[in-house]
Amino acid sequence: MSGRAVALVGGASVPFGVRAATWAELAQEVGAALFREVPELRGEDVDSLFVGAAEPERFAFQSHVAPLAAEQMGLRPTRILQRTELACASGQSAIRSAYAAIAAGLSDVAVAVGVEKMYIPSMAEANTAMGCVMDRPWDGPHGATAPPFFAMVAQRHMLEHGTTEEQLAAVSEKNHRFANTNPHAQFYEKTFSRDKLLRLPLVAPPLRLGDCSSMTDGAAAVVLVGEERARRYTDAPAWIRGTGQYSDFHNLANAGSLTDWVGLKHAAREALGRARIAIGDVDVAEVHDCFTISEIVEYESLGLCPEGAGGAFAADGRGEVGGDLVVNPRGGLLGCGHPLGATGIAQALEIYRQFAHEVPAARQAPDPEWALVHNLSGSANVHSVMVYQAGGAA
Amino acid sequence: MSAPPRPRRPSAELVPPVAEPPAAPAPAPPAPPRSYEKRPFLLDFFPLESEKDTRIARFFVRLREGRLSTTRCARDDLLLWPPRTACPKCHSEELVWVDLPSTGRLYAFSAVLAGAPLGMEGEVPFSVGLVDLEGVPLRLFGRVEGKPWNALAVGEVVHVEAYEVGDGRVFYRFRAGS
Numbered sequence: 001m002s003g004r005a006v007a008l009v010g011g012a013s014v015p016f017g018v019r020a021a022t023w024a025e026l027a028q029e030v031g032a033a034l035f036r037e038v039p040e041l042r043g044e045d046v047d048s049l050f051v052g053a054a055e056p057e058r059f060a061f062q063s064h065v066a067p068l069a070a071e072q073m074g075l076r077p078t079r080i081l082q083r084t085e086l087a088c089a090s091g092q093s094a095i096r097s098a099y100a101a102i103a104a105g106l107s108d109v110a111v112a113v114g115v116e117k118m119y120i121p122s123m124a125e126a127n128t129a130m131g132c133v134m135d136r137p138w139d140g141p142h143g144a145t146a147p148p149f150f151a152m153v154a155q156r157h158m159l160e161h162g163t164t165e166e167q168l169a170a171v172s173e174k175n176h177r178f179a180n181t182n183p184h185a186q187f188y189e190k191t192f193s194r195d196k197l198l199r200l201p202l203v204a205p206p207l208r209l210g211d212c213s214s215m216t217d218g219a220a221a222v223v224l225v226g227e228e229r230a231r232r233y234t235d236a237p238a239w240i241r242g243t244g245q246y247s248d249f250h251n252l253a254n255a256g257s258l259t260d261w262v263g264l265k266h267a268a269r270e271a272l273g274r275a276r277i278a279i280g281d282v283d284v285a286e287v288h289d290c291f292t293i294s295e296i297v298e299y300e301s302l303g304l305c306p307e308g309a310g311g312a313f314a315a316d317g318r319g320e321v322g323g324d325l326v327v328n329p330r331g332g333l334l335g336c337g338h339p340l341g342a343t344g345i346a347q348a349l350e351i352y353r354q355f356a357h358e359v360p361a362a363r364q365a366p367d368p369e370w371a372l373v374h375n376l377s378g379s380a381n382v383h384s385v386m387v388y389q390a391g392g393a394a
Numbered sequence: 395m396s397a398p399p400r401p402r403r404p405s406a407e408l409v410p411p412v413a414e415p416p417a418a419p420a421p422a423p424p425a426p427p428r429s430y431e432k433r434p435f436l437l438d439f440f441p442l443e444s445e446k447d448t449r450i451a452r453f454f455v456r457l458r459e460g461r462l463s464t465t466r467c468a469r470d471d472l473l474l475w476p477p478r479t480a481c482p483k484c485h486s487e488e489l490v491w492v493d494l495p496s497t498g499r500l501y502a503f504s505a506v507l508a509g510a511p512l513g514m515e516g517e518v519p520f521s522v523g524l525v526d527l528e529g530v531p532l533r534l535f536g537r538v539e540g541k542p543w544n545a546l547a548v549g550e551v552v553h554v555e556a557y558e559v560g561d562g563r564v565f566y567r568f569r570a571g572s
Contacts, residue, residue, distance in 0.1 A: 124512035128437055131511045138476045140439030141565050142537040143506050143514050148522050151504030159548060204504045205543060252524065252535035253475040258502060 003103035007237035011222030031073030052094035054340035058129035091344025116339035167311030179335025186337030216337025244270025283368035286347035505543035
């Protein structure tokens, strides 16, 4: 890769879930956790802060959240302070921006933080907030939010490829099981057998409650540094080797195939190409399972299996520890909840911990060298991908 | 980085561009949705319709006449949705208005059984779908009325209809089974 090599050298998250905490308090809490978890980090070293936050205006009635987050975390950035907003991918956008800044020499030590407060007294207003992620005046009046859109993806996938509800449940069961190894997951210590998942109520047919990630309060932060500083903070840096992104529509009328995510293919090709690896080299992946069907389509569009075989990939356990690669060991969005801005950061933190062998054995990928993180946003109309490599030299 | 929509093929069934809408009898609009009440502007999904608020006010004038329409770029032969003022491909602002077909087929559908936005809670359960409009390369998303969700089928014919939002505005939706 051109430019200075960039490493992710540590991070922290707060417990995800229904939190008795405000947006600012979540930022404050993750700041305190970050300095505990990365003891070598000094506040004055952090020259830049990137704040992934999807809808603080809606959920917390607060704009200009970058300086708010800085104040809560006790940071005084001297180079770059900004919010990144890309709906469900706002967190990864913060990391990509930090990466770009460091690679370009504009920053040496940057924090990427994601904060989202989604539990508010009016859940109907929260649903309105989710609705305006879509093309608000055209798709919104019909009642478009994420569940009915991804339900149509599932319906088409079932129609075109014979994917079954049982295969959807296999994704949810796996990710909830992994979430039981993660005390910060929203559904920690809650078990979901496939039978139980298939009996949960329909939310947007054919999707049931267990097929959908939930609204969640949460925050997570990671530290990114230039290559010459990486060993100051950790013995197990996670090197960013590639990144890619693609967007091809916004209004639902301009979506192409619902079941062939061309944008993900483009973004993954770009990210893997920059890292000079193939998808088969990836040992652990954090992919955007906002819905069970999403993870199934992602298996296919990432090239882990042929088109239409994603359901079987899930049911055959190929994304488990001991399978082809470990997919969503953190517990995924399904098991951890999906605080929009925090999700991408928490996924990257899981990659760091996987590389450092800091996670419980039940979800540890065996000696991972390569990792991939994927976020989609909105109606899968934007795909963002990053590739990390463990250890070694810059 | 947003690529323009895919090229649209021309269609013989597309009504030719017209400068001004011809006089058409105004059909009686169906009854308003069950629970609509005026919401604060920043909690209201429906678009503003008047000349002072939008450059595509003609869409709503035509919709009030029962005609679903959009804009088209003649230079690129692109049928554009939603209606817009500049072509995303050649950036020409010389777009023309065209009527869209009033029927289509369900490409996919689902229903909202829980988690409705503010003001739509009373409409639950409601169905939504993607509809391939008859004879034109346009797949529109919209509310589907007329049948419960579990009686709908992919491929089913649905009709476009205009309806009064309830505060003087008008919008479109689909109706199955008529």
